[in-house]
Amino acid sequence: MTRPMRALTARQLDVLKRIADGQSWAQIGTDLGITLGGVGSINKQILLKLGAASSAHAVHLAHLAGVLRRERHGDHAGFAAHVRRGEDPWACTQGCPEGERAYRAERRQHRKEAA
Ligand SMILES: [Zn+2]
Incomplete structure (x- = not known):
């Protein structure tokens, strides 16, 4: 194929x-x-x-x-996919670290609002 x-x-x-x-x-x-x-x-x-x-x-x-x-790259799902495959997501050059940082910042913001 x-x-x-x-x-x-x-x-x-x-x-x-x-x-x-x-x-x-x-x-x-x-x-x-x-x-x-x-x-x-x-x-x-x-x-x-x-x-x-x-x-x-x-x-x-x-x-x-x-x-x-x-x-898939450039977001939290892409970052998580690297982890699942046993790869170092922080070494990705296609935007996954940026996507992960944005995801974590968003989570922090939600926690702050909930507190
Ligand atoms: Zn990636």
């Missing part, structure tokens, strides 16, 4: 993950500092590489391959 996700660049994978998370192209463009047309062009590259008919199809194929879930 082929592993099409491997052919995606880090940028393409990032955009696909954001699409899978329900972000609009406008949100993605704002977050990544690229134009709407830029997001559309990256999306087109993703569809071509995966042989997908639509973004929904691309997300489905990526999920079947198990790659989206396994390589």
Whole structure:
């Protein structure tokens, strides 16, 4: 069985993950500092590489391959996934430590409000 996700660049994978998370192209463009047309062009590259008919199809194929879930990054879930795999999450260069810090800050804030 082929592993099409491997052919995606880090940028393409990032955009696909954001699409899978329900972000609009406008949100993605704002977050990544690229134009709407830029997001559309990256999306087109993703569809071509995966042989997908639509973004929904691309997300489905990526999920079947198990790659989206396994390589999730940049938030608490991504951080926890590193821990589960026995990796050092603080060594991640894709934003997991920042996501974990934000998560812990949010928890601290909630505790403060509850006290
Ligand atoms: Zn990570």
